[in-house]
Amino acid sequence: MSAFVDLLILGSGFGGSLLATIARQQGYSVALVDRAAHPRFAIGESSTPLADQTLAELARQYDLPELLPLCQYGSWPRMSGGLTCGAKQGFSYFGHQRRQPFNTNDQLLVIARRTRELADTHWLRSDVDQFLFQLAQSREARTYEKADYILRQTPTGWQCSGTAGVGDFDLTAPFVVDATARAGEVMRVVKVEDETHSLHTCSHGIYAHFENLRPVAAVLQDLSVEQSRHPFACDDAAVHHVLDGGWMWQLRFDDDTVSVGLMTPQEPDRPQLQWEQTIDDHRFLSQQFADARIVRPAHELIVTGRVQHLQARAAGPTWAALPAAAGFIDPLHSTGIAHTLFAVRRLAALWQPSAGLSGLQRWQAMKGQTFIWQRYSDVLLDELRHIDLLVAGCYQSLPSFRLWSAWCMIYFAAVTTAESATGRKQLDGSDCFEPSFLRAADSPLRQMIFEARRWLDECVQAGSTVDACRLFERRLAAALRPWNECGLLDPDRRGMYDTTACPSVDE
Ligand SMILES: Cc1cc2nc3c(=O)[nH]c(=O)nc-3n(C[C@H](O)[C@H](O)[C@H](O)COP(=O)(O)OP(=O)(O)OC[C@H]3O[C@@H](n4cnc5c(N)ncnc54)[C@H](O)[C@@H]3O)c2cc1C
Known part of the structure; x- marks a missing residue:
């Protein structure tokens, strides 16, 4: 035909x-x-406020009301056909070191939506x-x-x-x-x-969907870790376990299956073994995975080569x-x-x-x-x-959780200011390239990131000691000020950010 x-x-x-x-x-x-x-x-399941704002704009602009229930967790049950999702109220990070007990200071929770009803979703x-x-x-x-x-x-x-x-x-x-x-x-x-060779990031992935993975909150409870300071339920999030040699994501769906992936800078030569060793070497993960089983896609791990590419x-x-x-x-x-x-x-x-x-x-x-x-x-x-x-x-x-958390603040400064800008902007057709994604067109921000990269190099070369990290945080906090609308890098918050939620439509 x-x-x-x-x-x-x-x-x-x-x-x-x-x-x-x-x-x-x-x-x-x-x-x-x-x-x-x-x-x-x-x-690739975890959405964000920028994603949901943009989807809602597209739904309104192009008369596609069917898309609107997808734009927040609370409206998802209105989807016909019972699509599965999970609630994502923010980003949770937990730092771990091989064969070491969990250190309660190694936590970072950054809220993205004020309530579970308004939450973004894992698709x-x-x-x-x-x-x-x-x-x-x-x-x-x-x-x-x-x-x-x-x-x-x-x-x-x-x-x-x-x-x-x-x-x-x-x-x-x-x-x-x-x-x-x-x-x-x-x-x-x-x-x-x-042009992949020109990229700075180099990482490799191992991933699958699991069932019977114990929630982070349950393991924290077993370890008697106080959760009252958490600004949201820590599993209603994109959960990150920050490890010595990489990091792991966990995205929980409402059917209690969980998308899990391990990202490592080095290409694993024996991925299955590396996966098992990573879990065995971290007591926290061992407790989570004790009864876990792969359910999707085909009862085995998917292994990627280098995930980056650029044309x-x-x-x-x-x-x-x-x-x-x-x-x-x-x-x-x-x-x-x-x-x-x-x-x-x-x-x-x-x-x-x-x-x-x-x-x-x-x-x-x-x-x-x-x-x-x-x-x-x-x-x-x-x-x-x-x-x-x-x-x-x-x-x-890596492996400094403190330094990882500090560098993440650049992303959170970019995304929180971008969210408020995108929320205000209507699709008026004046310039479809505005706003840029994550403030990529903001030259002073880009310049600041280049400078911060130099400070980061210095800190890592100094062995990421407490003093070196403190200096890095101080420099970054000062440089980030023009984009820091919500108290990022404030030491008094001790890693718990409840002021970073995306403004709702009427704010
Ligand atoms: C490991 C990993 C984790 C990720 N996690 C996240 C996350 O948490 N949050 C997030 O926002 N993003 C995440 N992403 C990115 C996300 O997956 C992508 O941005 C998203 O899937 C892109 O959607 P797409 O529709 O462009 O492509 P895809 O969803 O990949 O769809 C591509 C389609 O093209 C089809 N196809 C392939 N080859 C051909 C061909 N030759 N001819 C015709 N059809 C073809 C495929 O069958 C598929 O249906 C992740 C990516 C990776 C690799």
């Missing part, structure tokens, strides 16, 4: 499916092509991605799952032909979006150079990539979902139909405006480089 469509989207993860739905709302004909079929396991991605894919279908996007295809560039755009569950297909389109994440299908065809370009006159296809840094700071939604918002704003132009005419007019795509690409890649520095400093701080 042959068809011409205005827009071809490769990859039907949440990013590709949402973009397809919005483009249909804008009146474009859309084809959505995926190598796999829904429901399927996907990693069970197999559910959410399928829901968004079906939403695209309900808006009559043409969909092709289990597709085996060849993509070619033609003088007028793109041709994609192959077979799928529905039979043979042959699609032509003036514009294509690469939403295939790491596969980077379009970028392989246009031969974009790889030299993220768009051209007839194509654009979503962030995960253009580059990826690390699960730390949960940037992936929000950054993808920022890119979806930008692309939709750039495509906003003009009166009297057909889809094809609109693409042709935009093809002449190469600067738009150059800007999209420059902004997106610069944001990935910004995330790289925010993450790399945390790995560099």
Whole structure:
């Protein structure tokens, strides 16, 4: 079956499916092509206030009320079809040293939402991605799952032909979006150079979903660790265990399964053994994992190579990539979902139909405006480089939990000020590149981070001693002042931040 469509989207993860739905709302004909079929396991589950704010804006702007219940934990039960999620009221960090008892001072809790009702969520991605894919279908996007295809560039755009569950297909389109994440299908065809070598972060992942994982709060209780100072229930969060040689995330869903992943700077040569040893060597983790079993995706751990990648370009006159296809840094700071939604918002704003132009005419007019795509690409890649520095400093701080916590404060300063700016901004179409993601376009902030990196180097070279850490914290607290709206790095808080919640809509 042959068809011409205005827009071809490769990859039907949440990013590709949402973009397809919005483009249909804008009146474009859309084809959505995926190598796999829904429901399927996907990693990257923890949303943030920036993600939820952006999703809510998209829902209102493009008349997609079905999306609104996804934007906060309290409204999730209104989702039809019973999608699974978990409550995320903030970020919890616990520091551990091999074979040492847990030190109660090694805790950092940063609230993101004032109440559980308003909380962000962990998305069970197999559910959410399928829901968004079906939403695209309900808006009559043409969909092709289990597709085996060849993509070619033609003088007028793109041709994609192959077979799928529905039979043979042959699609032509003036514009294509690469939403295939790491596969980077379009970028392989246009031969974009790889720039991963220029990134500072280097990490590798081992992950799966577990059942019977004891909550952190239960283990703290066993250890008689006082939790009354916690600003929220510590498991209703993106839980981070900060270890000597890496860190572990734990994201708990309402069905009591938990997404767990171990990130390490060194590539594990025997991942299964490293996993077991990491748990055995940390008494706290051993207590959590005593009865735990893998339940998804297939009763065994998934092992990645280096997770970072970065491409030299993220768009051209007839194509654009979503962030995960253009580059990826690390699960730390949960940037992936929000950054993808920022890119979806930008692309939709750039495509906003003009009166009297057909889809094809609109693409042709935009093809002449190469600067738009150059800007999209420059902004997106610069944001990935910004995330790289925010993450790399945390790995560099290891094994010092104190230093890790201090470096995290740069992320929290950037994100809390970005949340209040994004909350105030309406989609007025004036400049879809504003605001930048996590204040990447804020030159003084970027400059400050470069400077802070130098102080961090000095501190690490001095052996991260108590005095060196204190000096680093003092320097950082002074430099961070212009972006510190909520008392970050205040020693009196002793790692418990209850003033960092995202303002609600009416604030
Ligand atoms: C280990 C890890 C942990 C993460 N944790 C978090 C987190 O906690 N919070 C967060 O916000 N982000 C996280 N992320 C990032 C997050 O996973 C991504 O930002 C997000 O999945 C991107 O969504 P997407 O729709 O662009 O791509 P994906 O969801 O990856 O979807 C890509 C789709 O493309 C399809 N596909 C692949 N190849 C082809 C091809 N050649 N042709 C057609 N289709 C193809 C796939 O089947 C899939 O459906 C994490 C990432 C990793 C690697």
